[in-house]
Amino acid sequence: MxxxxxxxxxxxxxxxxxxxxxxxxxxxxxxxxxxxxxxxxxxxxxxxxxxxxxxxxxxxxxxxxxxxxxxxxxxxxxxxxxxxxxxxxxxxxxxxxxxxxxxxxxxxxxxxxxSEDHQKEWLQPLLDGRIRSAFAMTEPDVASSDATNIQLSIVRDGDSYVLNGRKWWITGAMNPNCRVFIVMGKTDPSAERHRQQSMILVPRDAPGLEVVRAMHVLGYDDHDHGGHAELSFTDVRVPVSNLIGEEGAGFAIAQARLGPGRIHHCMRSIGVAERAIELMCARAASRVAFGRPIADQGVVRDWIAESRVRIEQLRLLVLKTAWLMDTVGNRGAHTEIQAIKIATPATVQWILDKAIQVHGAGGLSQDFPLAAAYAGIRTLRFADGPDEVHKNALAKAELRRQEAAR
The missing domain is CATH 1.10.540.10 (Acyl-CoA dehydrogenase/oxidase, N-terminal domain)
Incomplete structure (x- = not known):
């Protein structure tokens, strides 16, 4: 190997x-x-x-x-x-x-x-870095951990679709350079459960679209990457050509989007953990308590050692998942994608917690990046599906696998 x-x-x-x-x-x-x-x-x-x-x-x-x-x-x-x-x-x-x-x-x-028009109008400017975008799926009035619950309506009216509903926790939406939203809503509430949803492109300046407010994450507004917003759609009218794919394909497109998104979050999170260990070690070596460096305390050394072990385990699992996605595809790597989504935020959150503890009150302050990183990592236990949903699905798959092996 x-x-x-x-x-x-x-x-x-x-x-x-x-x-x-x-x-x-x-x-x-x-x-x-x-x-x-x-x-x-x-x-x-x-x-x-x-x-x-x-x-x-x-x-x-x-x-x-x-x-x-x-x-x-x-x-x-x-x-x-x-x-x-x-x-x-x-x-x-x-x-x-x-x-x-x-x-x-x-x-x-x-x-x-x-479509070719979508790519020309929106994809190329995004690839060039000239504009920003946001993905609007989560809603305040339903449990969005089940994406089939979403209620924002997308109704065909001649050559247009009309959108009505609310969204929140829409990352990047506060940035004025966020020019387009990919919005997930229901086009056919009577269809089969996973064929009710569709995705559609909505320009920021579409009449009836309102950015209601910024959302805070554990006290942070995350303004340094465009914040998170609550949105209101009131008779927002966009051309039929703004539909992505076909009606009823929204859920499948969302799942295709989330696979790479989940592993990218996990990859970056390992970097967060590595920086946290560096800061923890530097702080432990430079601070003296009760007559000796904090680094000499057994409990602190245990945290440092445990952090290194956990990061190495996590990195191997993420690399294995990346390899599987490349070799057998996202569907073939589904179990591993769920596993890293469960393991990564919890592991990195634990490491950040210990790094904050070693820093004392400073770890809670704006003088170090740890508190903001902790808030960001904690959100990943909700983003792209909460821990409990992934654990439930992973356990069901394991039960089926064990049953088949008997």
């Missing part, structure tokens, strides 16, 4: 590591200052230092690495995994490389299912 990376991956890793060290990490404080003093706290892509990072990423060939085929960098999931992990060390890097959610998932949807 060969655990080494191929030549192209090693070259990109070296380029990306240098980009992170010389460009991204020094820009973190600058970005925060510039965004805070700008006229619009949500417009992260208009911040001068972000524009510089994006230009530098393009120059170094670190652009659209997530997207396979000619439209992107042509990398496999296995090649992209270590790169996404490195980018996860900083909240600036994915955006700087045009590899940030939800744009990545939306670009994949438009690349795979969009």
């Amino acid at each position: 060969d655990f080494s990376f191929d030549e192209r991956t090693e070259e990109l890793r070296a380029t990306l590591l240098d980009f992170m060290k010389t460009q991204v990490e020094p820009a973190e404080a600058v970005f925060s200052d510039q965004l805070g003093s700008s006229g619009d706290r949500w417009a992260w892509d208009a911040v001068p230092v972000m524009a510089q990072l994006r230009e530098e990423a393009r120059r170094r060939g670190l652009w659209n690495l997530f997207l396979p085929g000619d439209a992107g960098a042509g990398l496999t999931n296995l090649q992209y995994a270590p790169l996404a992990e490195i980018s996860g060390r900083s909240h600036l890097a994915p955006a700087a490389m045009n590899c940030a959610a939800p744009d990545t998932g939306n670009m994949e949807v438009l690349h795979q299912f969009g």
